[in-house]
Amino acid sequence: MNDPRARRIRPPQPAARLDIILASLEDDKAIDTVTIDLAGKTSMADYMVVATARSKRHVATLAQHLRERLKAAGMESVPIEGIEQGDWVLLDAGDVVVHLFQPELRAFYNVEKMWAIPATEPSEEPADDARA
Secondary structure (H helix, E strand, O other), X not given: OOOXXXXXXXXXXXXXXXXXXXXXXXXXXXEEEEEEEOOOOOOOOOEEEEEEOOOHHHHXXXXXXXXXXXXXXXXXXXOEEOOOOOOEEEEEOOOEXXXXXXXXXXXXXXXXXXXXXXXXXXXXXXXXXXXX
């Protein structure tokens, strides 16, 4: 009754997924890896990781290794978009979203700046357009 298929590995929690992702990117020599805490900013994920690769092949390798390591940790599905082109890859690790870019596209889209801007409250005072 010790069938290994009967024992399912529980997928790691978001913080543990983040640790796996960051270790994988470091091992595979990703450049300028940035982690953005999305808690309170969106319900789509808890964390966003942005990293740069040196070439299309490097982008694809980073994504493939991330998928392999996350599946080995218990995640059943790790969708990847853009791996065929290799310029910008989006990897969905549940509560952690990973963007892998070639340098030019990362600079152009500047994803981390978009998510790092703090939310501001609208002013409650009416605008005074009739100044004398």
